[in-house]
Amino acid sequence: MPNSRIKMPESAAAGESIEIRAMIMHPMENGFNFDSQGTTIPVHIITDFVCTYDGTEVVRVQLQPGLSANPYFSFYLTASRSGSVDFRWTDQDGTVTTNSALLQVT
Amino acid sequence: MLGCASSSAADSTASGAPRSGYSYLSEETRRLQDDDFANPGMLWVQKGEELWTQSSGPAAQSCQSCHGRARDTMRTVATRYPLYSPELGRVINLEQQINRCRVSRLKSSALAYESEDLLALTAFISHQAKGLPVDVRVDGPAAASFARGRAFFYQRRGQLNLACANCHERYVGFRLHGETISQGQINGFPIYRELWQTMGSTHRMFVWCNEAVRAEPYPLGSQEYIDLELFERWRARALPIETPAVRR
Numbered sequence: 001m002p003n004s005r006i007k008m009p010e011s012a013a014a015g016e017s018i019e020i021r022a023m024i025m026h027p028m029e030n031g032f033n034f035d036s037q038g039t040t041i042p043v044h045i046i047t048d049f050v051c052t053y054d055g056t057e058v059v060r061v062q063l064q065p066g067l068s069a070n071p072y073f074s075f076y077l078t079a080s081r082s083g084s085v086d087f088r089w090t091d092q093d094g095t096v097t098t099n100s101a102l103l104q105v106t
Numbered sequence: 107m108l109g110c111a112s113s114s115a116a117d118s119t120a121s122g123a124p125r126s127g128y129s130y131l132s133e134e135t136r137r138l139q140d141d142d143f144a145n146p147g148m149l150w151v152q153k154g155e156e157l158w159t160q161s162s163g164p165a166a167q168s169c170q171s172c173h174g175r176a177r178d179t180m181r182t183v184a185t186r187y188p189l190y191s192p193e194l195g196r197v198i199n200l201e202q203q204i205n206r207c208r209v210s211r212l213k214s215s216a217l218a219y220e221s222e223d224l225l226a227l228t229a230f231i232s233h234q235a236k237g238l239p240v241d242v243r244v245d246g247p248a249a250a251s252f253a254r255g256r257a258f259f260y261q262r263r264g265q266l267n268l269a270c271a272n273c274h275e276r277y278v279g280f281r282l283h284g285e286t287i288s289q290g291q292i293n294g295f296p297i298y299r300e301l302w303q304t305m306g307s308t309h310r311m312f313v314w315c316n317e318a319v320r321a322e323p324y325p326l327g328s329q330e331y332i333d334l335e336l337f338e339r340w341r342a343r344a345l346p347i348e349t350p351a352v353r354r
Contacts, residue, residue: 003149
């Protein structure tokens with residue numbers, strides 16, 4: 001499973017807008033590169049990124065080959081209830097990487 | 107031939123104080139390096155932290171079994187490498203020391219040069235020394251290696267017949283196509299290079315530079331590059347370690 005990093009506050013006041021940051025280590029090969037032998041390196045990308053908050057989907061991104069390596073997403077979420085924020089990256093082969101953090105709403 | 111602009115662009119520090127590659131970066135790239143989350147090199151540092159505690163080999167030992175917490179014991183290590191090894195009778199770099207530990211202490215396998223795991227461990231250990239000045243020994247038993255490294259730096263090579271010093275000493279601050287020529291300091295390695303879209307070691311950079319002047323590069327981890335690395339580290343003495351630095 002590729003290495004992923006997330007950053008968000010552990011707690012927030014109800015109604016507060018919090019910044020969420022997520023990054024994953026991935027080459028995002030676009031299919032236009034060659035190795036040292038001159039052979040084309042096939043496309044190898046992450047196709048989907050989904051973030052759910054307490055079971056509800058809040059962000060869904062479809063990635064394309066034009067995106068650079070190690071995709072990094074940053075977005076805002078309105079805190080309403082305590083719950084788990086789950087991150088899920090799916091690559092073209094179906095390999096799934098997950099990460100999650102708990103948000104305490106006071 | 108070099109496409110150098112007017113001499114007014116010349117850097118006044120060309121022959122003076124060392125200047126980190128950081129100071130040649132755009133505002134955006136500097137921000138990326140300074141942000142401990144957005145800096146993509148931190149992915150490798152995080153991976154290295156995992157590897158530090160991960161058991162390997164038949165004795166199921168990890169780096170941590172001997173060295174303890176890296177934040178306590180590895181604080182100054184990266185400032186001293188490349189370092190003369192009395193056992194081997196030659197100067198070795200941090201990557202080679204990591205592999206020596208893996209083979210002799212963990213009884214595990216050596217990691218391939220430029221592999222993700224070796225880059226991660228090197229980045230993690232170097233990151234512990236972030237902010238500390240580079241401080242390598244170039245006297246005593248390391249003197250011969252240092253002299254060879256210096257000779258490499260001033261030796262013209264390749265079809266373009268350029269030495270490292272031609273660009274990174276003589277023409278520092280001039281323009282080469284869209285770039286400003288830097289001093290070529292290596293205080294931030296391993297670096298996340300935007301061109302490569304990944305992490306790279308000093309030796310990968312040396313290979314890249316050698317190929318850029320159309321010279322036959324030496325193998326990664328070769329003694330020629332270790333010697334050059336020692337000389338380059340000495341050039342960067344007193345510059346703070348920036349690992350993981352972000353470069354174009």
